[in-house]
Amino acid sequence: MKSFRLLVCVCLASASAPALVHAQDLTDEAAAVPSEATPAAAPAAPHEGLLPSVAADGCELHIWPAERMNSVTTGLLGGGLLDAALHSGKDASNKSLLASALDSQSQLDALLALDLREELALSAGTTFVVHDEPLERKTMNKVKTRRSDSQAACYSELIVADVFYQKAAIYGRSLKTLFMLRKFDAAQKIAFEYKAWGGNGLKLFPPKEGEDTIAALDELVGVFKANFSEYAKNERTTAAARVATK
Incomplete structure (x- = not known):
């Protein structure tokens, strides 16, 4: 069974209505519908950073985190097998820290804290469907x-x-982070695809012995967001150029 969470834009009909609600796997929705004798559970709190003010319009953005983490350290040798062997222990430690700071949930939370509708030029009522399991x-x-x-x-x-x-x-x-955006048409064929890297420098990661590990891991999350914003800016430019040449 494919595992995902649904973040739905709802119309703010009243002050008490949440801007976003979380739902379980849609395949289990029918079983989750309360009977007349069972009161419905209170809606979940809205996700921090996402405050849409319009109702869902039928558009969906499905989001998957990365499966693969990698660390490469090169010295004066400029890479190669010898360089890799010399830094293998450090790279293994870095990969472990990467996986800690940017596990699947952390990647999704970081992306959802951004204004994805504006970043990717999506409609204001786009619904986010968040998949917890990375793709192969x-x-x-x-x-x-x-x-x-x-x-x-x-x-x-x-x-x-x-x-x-x-x-x-x-x-x-x-x-560096590699992202891919694919937009499909009504015939379920790819109408637009953009795959590219976003990359920014680090000052605190990886932490040395005695340094603040939490600050270094937080830096990774911040740079991950910056990488996406860089990617999204280039994606918007590419999409606009594509439209202009039609």
Whole structure:
């Protein structure tokens, strides 16, 4: 069974109505409907950072976190097997810290804290469908059909493909993130696809012995967000140029 959570835009009909509600796997929705004798549970609190003021309009953005984390440290040797062997222990430690700071839930929370509708030029009533389980990295480019069972006519996918820490002798430390956005038409074919890296420098990560580990991990989350904003800006430019040339 495909596991995902649904974040639904609801009309703010009253002051008490939540801006967003969380729902369980849609395949279990029927079982979750309360009977007349059983009062409905109170709606969940809205997700922090997401405050839509319009009702859902039928458009969906499905979001998947990255499966793969990687760390590459290169010294004066400039890479290669010897360089990899010399830094294997440090890279293993960095990957563990990456997985701690940017696990699937943390990636999703970081993205949902941004204004994805504005960043990706989506309609104001777009519904977010959040998938907890990453897609297999090797299938990222091979599968050209929708990665969910949704039949929505207005449908897009945002996939985090890679989270990559790099330390280079010349360029210093950075976090790079590979994102893919796919927009489908009503015939369920890809109408637009944009895959690219976002990358920014790091000052605190990885923490040295005695340094503030929490601050270093928080920096990773902040740079992850900055990477997405950089990616989204380039995506909007690419999409606008594509429209202009039609």
